[in-house]
Amino acid sequence: MKLVRDVPSADERYGLQWPGKRAAIDLALAPAGTSLVAVPDESVDWERTKNLLIEGDNLDALKLLRADLQGAIKLIHIDPPYNTGKNFTYADDFQGAESVHTDWLNMIYPRLLLARDLLRDDGAMIIHIDEHEHANLHAVVSEIFGAANLLGVAVWDKRNPKGDASGLAYQHESIFFVAKNRTVFVEAGGLRRRKKNAEAMLAKAKSLFARLGKVDLPSDLKDVARRYGLADASTDPFRRKIDLVRVNEEFADWVRSQNFSGGESAYNKIDAEGRVYRLVSMAWPNKKRAPDDYFLPLLHPVTGEACPVPKRGWRNPPETMQRLLSRGEIVFGADHTVQPQRKYRLDQNLDENVPSVIAYGGSDDALLAELGIPFDTPKPVELVRDLLAAVLHQQPGGIVLDFFAGSGTVAHAVMLHNAATGDDARFILVQRPEPLDAGKRDQRAAAEFCDAIGKPRTVAEITKERVRRAGAQCPSAPGFRVFRLA
Numbered sequence: 001m002k003l004v005r006d007v008p009s010a011d012e013r014y015g016l017q018w019p020g021k022r023a024a025i026d027l028a029l030a031p032a033g034t035s036l037v038a039v040p041d042e043s044v045d046w047e048r049t050k051n052l053l054i055e056g057d058n059l060d061a062l063k064l065l066r067a068d069l070q071g072a073i074k075l076i077h078i079d080p081p082y083n084t085g086k087n088f089t090y091a092d093d094f095q096g097a098e099s100v101h102t103d104w105l106n107m108i109y110p111r112l113l114l115a116r117d118l119l120r121d122d123g124a125m126i127i128h129i130d131e132h133e134h135a136n137l138h139a140v141v142s143e144i145f146g147a148a149n150l151l152g153v154a155v156w157d158k159r160n161p162k163g164d165a166s167g168l169a170y171q172h173e174s175i176f177f178v179a180k181n182r183t184v185f186v187e188a189g190g191l192r193r194r195k196k197n198a199e200a201m202l203a204k205a206k207s208l209f210a211r212l213g214k215v216d217l218p219s220d221l222k223d224v225a226r227r228y229g230l231a232d233a234s235t236d237p238f239r240r241k242i243d244l245v246r247v248n249e250e251f252a253d254w255v256r257s258q259n260f261s262g263g264e265s266a267y268n269k270i271d272a273e274g275r276v277y278r279l280v281s282m283a284w285p286n287k288k289r290a291p292d293d294y295f296l297p298l299l300h301p302v303t304g305e306a307c308p309v310p311k312r313g314w315r316n317p318p319e320t321m322q323r324l325l326s327r328g329e330i331v332f333g334a335d336h337t338v339q340p341q342r343k344y345r346l347d348q349n350l351d352e353n354v355p356s357v358i359a360y361g362g363s364d365d366a367l368l369a370e371l372g373i374p375f376d377t378p379k380p381v382e383l384v385r386d387l388l389a390a391v392l393h394q395q396p397g398g399i400v401l402d403f404f405a406g407s408g409t410v411a412h413a414v415m416l417h418n419a420a421t422g423d424d425a426r427f428i429l430v431q432r433p434e435p436l437d438a439g440k441r442d443q444r445a446a447a448e449f450c451d452a453i454g455k456p457r458t459v460a461e462i463t464k465e466r467v468r469r470a471g472a473q474c475p476s477a478p479g480f481r482v483f484r485l486a
Contacts, residue, residue: 016139020106028110032063036483044468045479050426051411053467055460056485058403058430062114064485065401065428073118073428074398075391077410079128079379080108104133105140111403112144118401119180122188124151124391127176128379134174141178151177151191152356156383159361175358175387189394192351193386197264201255201276201346208251209274212243244272251276267346276346279331282321283310293318298330298340305336354390358383368407371473373466374445375407385413389421396423405429408463412470415477427480429467433458 036054040046043053054061083104115125125145129137141150154175161169179185248270255268266278284290290313297306298321314321324330329343360383368375388410392398402410414427436457438447447457455461464482471477 016105016136016143018102018105020102021109024106024109025113027059028113030063032060034060034064034485036064037486039482039484042464042482043480044471046481049479049481051478051480052428052483053405053408053411053464053480054428054430054483054485055433055464056430057432059111059114060485061430062111062118062403066114066117069399070117071120072399073401074120074123074395074425075388076115076119076123076125076401076403077384077388078115078126078402078404079406079409080111080404082130083132101133101136105136108133108137109140109144112140115401115403116144116180121181121184122394123180124185124191125176125178125180126387126391127178128156128173129176130173131170137176141176145178145180149179149182151179151182151185153177154354155357157357157359157361159359177354191354191390192393193354193390194393195264195346195350195352197258197260198346198350201260201264201267204254205251205270205274205276208247209270212240212247240272244270263352267344271343271345277343278346279341280344281310282315282330282340282342284312284315287312289313290315291317296321298325298332300332300336302332303336307332307336308339310339351393364409368466371466371469372449373407373462373469374449375462375466376442378407379409381409381412381416384409385416388413388417388425392417392423392425397425399426399428401428401430403430405431405463406459408466408470411467411480415470415474419474419476429463429480431460431463433460436462 034056039055043049054065081104083100119125127137127141138150138153154177156173156175158171158173161171163169177191251270252268255265258265267276269277269279271277284294294313294315294317295309296314296318297309299305300307316324321330324342329345330340331343332338332340360380362380362382364378364380367381368378388400392400400410400414405411408429408431411427411429414425417423418425433456436443436447436450436459438444438457446459446462449465450457450461453461453465455465467480471479
């Protein structure tokens with residue numbers, strides 16, 4: 001038997017191909033077949049607000065936005081359909097579609113092409129997806145934005161595995177982070193997030209430190225102090241040193257009792273200035289040996305003897321070590337037998353890298369119930385707020401776009417972000433008026449809600465009302481203008 005090796009044809013190449021791709025590209029390039037109509041009566045604070053809510057299909061809306069806002073959007077955050085087997089509300093009429101994956105690709109591809117045009121050079125996009133289209137989204141993002149501009153894919157651990165699984169019970173979703181231009185984005189500040197519990201830790205340390213010199217000494221310590229003639233000196237170094245030890249013990253116990261991450265819980269000490277800090281090794285960070293001048297010993301401030309030098313040398317050159325010494329950022333042990341460590345103060349390290357695993361198991365059921373808004377499985381607003389802040393920290397006043405707005409979580413998150421930081425970020429939402437059917441159990445509450453507020457039975461009406469009610473709880477929220485596709 002003779003084996004015949006298949007030879008690739010000349011038009012075959014590596015890349016993402018599917019039936020309808022050419023038509024999807026053409027669809028993105030075609031002009032919008034509609035225009036925007038202002039709806040002041042459904043808006044809030046029309047005259048002053050710069051926020052927008054567009055009711056209509058997002059493909060046409062993106063084309064219209066591109067005419068005025070090309071290269072102007074700082075952040076796009078979307079939660080597109082996951083292709084879980086339900087019909088697409090955003091399905092386009094592509095001939096020759098052969099699978100649900102093809103339908104999904106034909107839906108998402110032209111919209112991401114338009115989205116990239118809207119981003120600033122220092123802008124970024126955040127996209128949620130689950131296991132159904134994770135691989136295809138990765139390929140699409142890499143093709144449209146360029147693989148080098150993919151900042152990473154985070155795992156959102158929802159802490160609750162799916163109960164209807166026939167294979168693995170997935171308890172996570174994926175969150176894609178992609179930049180318009182990675183180099184420019186990183187130079188602008190990259191992805192950073194505020195340490196979640198930093199403010200609470202600083203407040204606790206401040207309250208404990210305020211007690212120095214105000215608490216009675218234990219009797220055994222009073223005896224020690226008396227021998228040194230310090231019994232009545234409420235602000236003497238002895239008294240402050242003893243109090244500082246006790247404050248540190250109480251602060252460390254408090255940190256251990258909290259459900260903090262490993263990075264935060266390491267900041268469990270308070271220095272003589274009342275500042276929270278942690279200790280970090282100053283050893284050379286890799287397996288290679290450091291240059292010779294990185295081995296100069298540090299002298300213990302009390303004994304005057306040389307302290308141990310790390311096996312491969314110090315992390316920093318001598319001039320940096322001297323600068324750290326002068327700033328009080330090197331901490332010595334009780335004597336010269338202990339290797340010195342570097343002090344990292346929490347108030348100087350409030351931000352951290354965004355990790356590849358984001359653990360968040362909460363839901364917004366209670367929040368939406370408080371707002372009186374019926375909506376199934378919305379994205380948690382606190383999670384979205386944290387994701388937005390990871391980009392918006394770079395510069396105030398950025399525009400955030402969500403063209404799969406759903407219940408309006410992104411608008412709510414922008415308002416909360418502004419209230420907490422003093423930022424004046426703006427939002428643009430796009431939501432199609434998807435009809436709600438009171439005859440379907442999972443849509444009945446939403447349809448009846450629209451009836452109760454005297455609005456048409458559509459998802460867009462839920463979106464608008466949620467943003468109105470969320471804005472009413474944020475006194476500084478500047479409202480939004482409603483436009484409808486003609």
